[in-house]
Amino acid sequence: MPKDSGIGASSKRREDLRFLTGAGKYTDDINVAGQTYAYFLRSNVAHGKINGIDTAAAAAAPGVIRVFTGADFEGVGTIPCGWQVTDRFGEPMQEPAHPILAQGKVRHVGDPIAVVVAESLSQARDAAEMIDADIEELPAVINMADALSDGATKVHDDLTSNLCYDWGFVEENREAVDQAIQNAYHVTKLELTNNRLVANPMEPRVAIGEYDPWKDEHTLYTTSQNPHVIRLLMGAFVLGIPEHKLRVIAPDVGGGFGTKIFHYAEEAFCTFAAKAIKRPVKWTSDRSEAFISDAHGRDHVTTIELAMDEEGKFLAIRTDTMANMGAYLSTFAPSVPTWLHGTLMAGNYTTPLIYVNVKAVFTNTVPVDAYRGAGRPEATFQLERVIDVAAREMGIDPVELRRRNFIKPDQFPYATPVAVEYDTGNYHATMDKALEVADASGFAARRSTSEANGKLRGFGICSYIEACGIAPSNLVGQLGARAGLYESATVRVNATGSISVMTGSHSHGQGHETTFAQVVAEMLGIDEGQVDIVHGDTARTPMGMGTYGSRSIAVGGSAMVRATEKIIAKAKKIASHLMEASESDVEFANGQFTVAGTDKSVAWGDVCLAAYVPHNYPLESIEPGLEETAFYDPANFTYPSGVYVCEVEVDPDTGKVSVESFAAADDFGNVINPMIVEGQVHGGLAQGIGQALLENCAYDENGQLLSGSYMDYAMPRADDLPFYAVDHSCQTPCTHNPLGVKGCGEAGAIGSPPAVVNAVIDALQSGGSAVRHIDMPLSPAKVWSAMHG
Amino acid sequence: MDISLRVNGSERSGSVEGRTLLVEFLRTELGLTGTHVGCDTSQCGACVVHVDGVAVKACTMLAAEAAGSDVTTIEGMANPDGSLGTIQQAFQDHHGLQCGFCTPGMVMSAAALLKENPQPSEAEIREYLEGNLCRCTGYHNIVKAIQAASGQLTAVAAE
Numbered sequence: 001m002p003k004d005s006g007i008g009a010s011s012k013r014r015e016d017l018r019f020l021t022g023a024g025k026y027t028d029d030i031n032v033a034g035q036t037y038a039y040f041l042r043s044n045v046a047h048g049k050i051n052g053i054d055t056a057a058a059a060a061a062p063g064v065i066r067v068f069t070g071a072d073f074e075g076v077g078t079i080p081c082g083w084q085v086t087d088r089f090g091e092p093m094q095e096p097a098h099p100i101l102a103q104g105k106v107r108h109v110g111d112p113i114a115v116v117v118a119e120s121l122s123q124a125r126d127a128a129e130m131i132d133a134d135i136e137e138l139p140a141v142i143n144m145a146d147a148l149s150d151g152a153t154k155v156h157d158d159l160t161s162n163l164c165y166d167w168g169f170v171e172e173n174r175e176a177v178d179q180a181i182q183n184a185y186h187v188t189k190l191e192l193t194n195n196r197l198v199a200n201p202m203e204p205r206v207a208i209g210e211y212d213p214w215k216d217e218h219t220l221y222t223t224s225q226n227p228h229v230i231r232l233l234m235g236a237f238v239l240g241i242p243e244h245k246l247r248v249i250a251p252d253v254g255g256g257f258g259t260k261i262f263h264y265a266e267e268a269f270c271t272f273a274a275k276a277i278k279r280p281v282k283w284t285s286d287r288s289e290a291f292i293s294d295a296h297g298r299d300h301v302t303t304i305e306l307a308m309d310e311e312g313k314f315l316a317i318r319t320d321t322m323a324n325m326g327a328y329l330s331t332f333a334p335s336v337p338t339w340l341h342g343t344l345m346a347g348n349y350t351t352p353l354i355y356v357n358v359k360a361v362f363t364n365t366v367p368v369d370a371y372r373g374a375g376r377p378e379a380t381f382q383l384e385r386v387i388d389v390a391a392r393e394m395g396i397d398p399v400e401l402r403r404r405n406f407i408k409p410d411q412f413p414y415a416t417p418v419a420v421e422y423d424t425g426n427y428h429a430t431m432d433k434a435l436e437v438a439d440a441s442g443f444a445a446r447r448s449t450s451e452a453n454g455k456l457r458g459f460g461i462c463s464y465i466e467a468c469g470i471a472p473s474n475l476v477g478q479l480g481a482r483a484g485l486y487e488s489a490t491v492r493v494n495a496t497g498s499i500s501v502m503t504g505s506h507s508h509g510q511g512h513e514t515t516f517a518q519v520v521a522e523m524l525g526i527d528e529g530q531v532d533i534v535h536g537d538t539a540r541t542p543m544g545m546g547t548y549g550s551r552s553i554a555v556g557g558s559a560m561v562r563a564t565e566k567i568i569a570k571a572k573k574i575a576s577h578l579m580e581a582s583e584s585d586v587e588f589a590n591g592q593f594t595v596a597g598t599d600k601s602v603a604w605g606d607v608c609l610a611a612y613v614p615h616n617y618p619l620e621s622i623e624p625g626l627e628e629t630a631f632y633d634p635a636n637f638t639y640p641s642g643v644y645v646c647e648v649e650v651d652p653d654t655g656k657v658s659v660e661s662f663a664a665a666d667d668f669g670n671v672i673n674p675m676i677v678e679g680q681v682h683g684g685l686a687q688g689i690g691q692a693l694l695e696n697c698a699y700d701e702n703g704q705l706l707s708g709s710y711m712d713y714a715m716p717r718a719d720d721l722p723f724y725a726v727d728h729s730c731q732t733p734c735t736h737n738p739l740g741v742k743g744c745g746e747a748g749a750i751g752s753p754p755a756v757v758n759a760v761i762d763a764l765q766s767g768g769s770a771v772r773h774i775d776m777p778l779s780p781a782k783v784w785s786a787m788h789g
Numbered sequence: 790m791d792i793s794l795r796v797n798g799s800e801r802s803g804s805v806e807g808r809t810l811l812v813e814f815l816r817t818e819l820g821l822t823g824t825h826v827g828c829d830t831s832q833c834g835a836c837v838v839h840v841d842g843v844a845v846k847a848c849t850m851l852a853a854e855a856a857g858s859d860v861t862t863i864e865g866m867a868n869p870d871g872s873l874g875t876i877q878q879a880f881q882d883h884h885g886l887q888c889g890f891c892t893p894g895m896v897m898s899a900a901a902l903l904k905e906n907p908q909p910s911e912a913e914i915r916e917y918l919e920g921n922l923c924r925c926t927g928y929h930n931i932v933k934a935i936q937a938a939s940g941q942l943t944a945v946a947a948e
Contacts, residue, residue, distance in 0.1 A: 012881055019889025020877040020896065022823015022863035029822035122806070202827045202835060202890040202924050254825075254890030255924050287828035509888030509925045679884045679930060686927030710832035710922070718918035718928040723911075748927075 006522035010675035013514045024252045027206035027223050028284050035280040036065055038270060039124035041114045041131050042292060043106035046140035046364040046703020050104055054132040058116055061130055063123030065277050068115045070103035079265055080237040081329040084480040085338050088168030096156040098328040100265045106135060107155055107327035108364050109705055110292025112265060117273055117281055140364035140703040144301060144322040147361050155327055155362040164325050164360035169342040170418060177355035180316035184307035188390035193775045194378045196299035196697040198713060199371045203254020204285040205294065209270030213278065217245050220271050224250040225260045225506050226546020231538050233263040239272055250536045253508035258370040259294045261548045262331035291708045296697055297371020299324035300337060304382040312396045314405045316353040317345060319382060323360045330369035334360065339479050340375030346416035347383045348427040348463050348641060349405040354417045364703045370548065372687055372749040376466040384462040384754035389772055402463050403431060420467060422639045424732035427463060430665045434643035437725050438663035456650040456767040460759025461643065464751035468743035469554030469638035486633040488542040489560040491520065491567050493626035495612035497605035499531040504544010505556030506536050510745065511676045512552060516560060518672055523564045525591035526604060542629055550743030553672060554638045561738045562630035570626060571607045577618045578602050578610060638734045638742040642666035646755040650763045655784030657693055657760055663725040669733040669742035677744045681726045684748020690716035692756035696777050792856040797865030805852040812836045814852035815862060823863035823893045834921030837894040838862045844901035863893035876900055876938045885934035887925035895921050899935045908939055
């Protein structure tokens with residue numbers, strides 16, 4: 001019987017009530033008294049020298065309060081990068097300044113030049129058209145190979161080149177890997193692109209800055225996945241505002257997918273300008289603006305080589321990647337192609353020797369940073385594509401080749417040659433389950449039916465692993481993170497026994513208000529409705545690092561468990577006093593404290609009341625009150641894994657691909673709310689299938705964004721996608737966090753692109769084509785061209 | 790110019806510029822912030838409302854054009870006692886929403902679909918939702934929710 005509450009129950013989401021009735025409070029729904037409106041004038045060229053900006057006419061336009069340019073921010077801090085990568089020669093990466101508004105030069109289409117602040121948005125927009133920006137267009141570098149060529153135009157004049165870093169991992173393995181590849185029975189080599197994407201949460205970014213001069217206090221409302229991180233970065237590095245004078249509120253947030261992790265110039269602008277004009281300042285991005293100002297994702301160009309023996313045993317992997325950073329370093333950008341990518345190159349396999357080289361490149365494009373999966377989809381795509389190609393070259397079934405090389409269940413914990421130690425997993429089990437859910441044995445018959453209808457049918461598989469629950473602070477500190485990656489929770493028991501949990505995690509679609517309450521309610525044996533989850537406001541929650549990298553339940557949930565354990569420990573002391581029993585004899589279950597071997601008992605509510613009305617209370621040894629905080633720093637990453645199976649039909653006349661079915665067998669360890677977990681997988685799959693078939697962020701050679709709206713950027717729509725068959729019954733619980741959880745937010749987006757591409761290649765080859773690879777997205781035009789040589 | 794219209798059963802009026810969009814009027818003048826703006830090319834459907842019983846993207850209509858009309862927004866979709874309407878309840882039961890941003894538009898489109906076609910097939914639902922983008926759910930549970938709601942449509946008081 002499925003549970004109807006607590007851990008493991010598909011509790012309905014409490015947040016849905018406000019979202020379904022239009023009562024959600026997203027940042028743009030907030031209006032503060034006296035607010036003004038900011039409109040950003042942005043560069044329409046990819047690279048240019050600013051000769052002058054004449055703002056006089058705009059400043060005199062109706063309703064305009066002030067016009068800001070880069071000159072207003074001289075002496076103010078610049079947008080910081082939160083991760084410093086050290087290159088393979090031991091040198092730090094090249095790190096250019098990223099001003100709030102462009103100073104001297106513009107470096108990508110969308111780089112902000114000036115901002116008009118006016119009484120209304122239309123007045124601000126109208127006035128911005130009167131700004132005369134004299135910008136001398138310069139040659140731009142868009143393509144990464146061009147950017148690295150000798151004599152290339154530099155994105156930043158003060159850097160030595162467009163190379164941010166040349167990273168090698170594990171550098172000591174380099175020669176051994178080269179040798180193994182040279183001596184191997186067979187080497188499969190594949191060149192591929194991981195296409196540039198735009199995250200596109202449905203809610204565009206918004207920021208509202210407020211300043212109270214009498215208290216010298218700033219408030220920023222912002223669409224963020226991590227309000228404390230914004231407070232830290234903006235307060236300490238950009239504007240010089242101490243934390244106690246800066247409150248950051250991220251209310252209901254309409255999706256993030258990574259792109260709302262980062263600290264953006266618009267947040268700093270609104271905070272700065274509110275003080276400068278002594279009025280609140282609101283900025284709301286429109287979608288066109290989002291395309292040229294939200295950090296993009298992916299954009300890797302890779303060559304991977306896989307060396308095997310006669311039996312198909314993997315001997316070595318060598319990969320070379322160029323990773324696009326765009327024009328500036330966004331908050332976590334340097335970590336994505338390095339530590340979040342290189343450490344996953346072992347996949348689910350026992351490959352003993354691995355070397356990963358990454359060259360990060362500046363170009364005159366929008367900055368690129370983490371997008372759902374962040375580095376792990378790029379690693380998985382290379383590995384699972386090259387294995388599929390290798391299987392065909394070796395004449396081994398792709399499922400069998402993977403099985404031969406899987407880490408076996410008895411090999412855990414398993415230390416990979418790329419520095420991470422997988423605690424648990426059972427890849428054979430997820431493979432079996434995926435094939436069962438996908439009805440793999442019925443594929444041949446389905447292919448015959450498709451062929452009878454004039455269609456080609458393909459079967460594609462992908463086995464993925466990812467590292468979630470980031471991360472041990474001391475480890476990431478060594479790797480270049482400029483922050484700790486713990487999480488926090490305060491559990492406040494109220495006098496009548498209800499609970500408020502203040503968490504540093506942030507929910508922007510994940511349903512934490514429901515799931516987190518399920519955990520605490522289960523631990524205390526009380527009703528879920530008695531537990532409220534508070535998040536998204538630095539004034540109401542302890543310092544936390546926020547939500548990304550599928551870390552909320554693994555790290556934030558663990559902090560909450562630890563705080564609740566402290567509550568239970570103190571409550572037991574109080575209960576032992578009330579029952580006049582030895583503390584060691586007190587047991588707590590189902591909301592009741594009992595004394596072993598007696599009929600003495602005291603209820604949860606009575607203990608809570610005693611803590612706040614301490615008339616009969618051991619005041620000499622215990623403080624009144626019942627409130628505890630815990631900070632949890634994980635001992636390791638968590639390692640969700642799974643096997644995905646995609647079946648496609650290809651229309652040979654048009655090249656159009658349709659996804660006929662998609663099966664996912666994931667191992668997320670223990671699951672708190674199966675309904676929510678399945679929903680997370682569905683969403684990830686849609687984004688991954690979107691990447692594989694539809695989505696592409698394209699620039700022309702001059703750096704103009706060709707896919708700058710929903711008219712040109714192909715977002716997956718309901719009729720592009722099938723129902724998914726998802727299963728999470730293979731569970732090997734995480735061994736190092738108290739809930740045994742691994743995280744589920746990114747898996748779908750990581751495992752699906754290679755499954756789709758493998759299926760399409762399988763379909764085409766079944767029709768007699770020799771095509772080996774097609775770069776994503778697999779549009780009808782590309783597929784048709786590949787079929788016709 | 791001054792306009793009057795009926796919104797969720799109440800007479801409302803306000804002053805708008807000729808260029809003011811219906812969605813701006815609903816959000817800023819009337820404070821009905823449940824209708825969302827997710828794009829600027831009439832593609833995303835987060836702003837779908839019903840105007841005289843027909844689903845309309847409120848970013849494609851001027852407020853002035855809606856003068857004299859009967860408009861229903863997401864705020865008008867709950868039952869009179871405040872409980873969730875059938876479609877809303879189906880979205881909660883089937884986890885048809887995550888971040889909630891596209892949800893008002895999805896519910897309004899679903900209501901219009903079921904009024905037009907009370908027993909739509911899966912393919913008909915998916916085709917009807919082409920103009921509503923969701924980035925969270927992968928549409929799976931939205932389609933399920935609409936299927937579920939369609940099974941009890943007689944109980945739906947969509948308008």
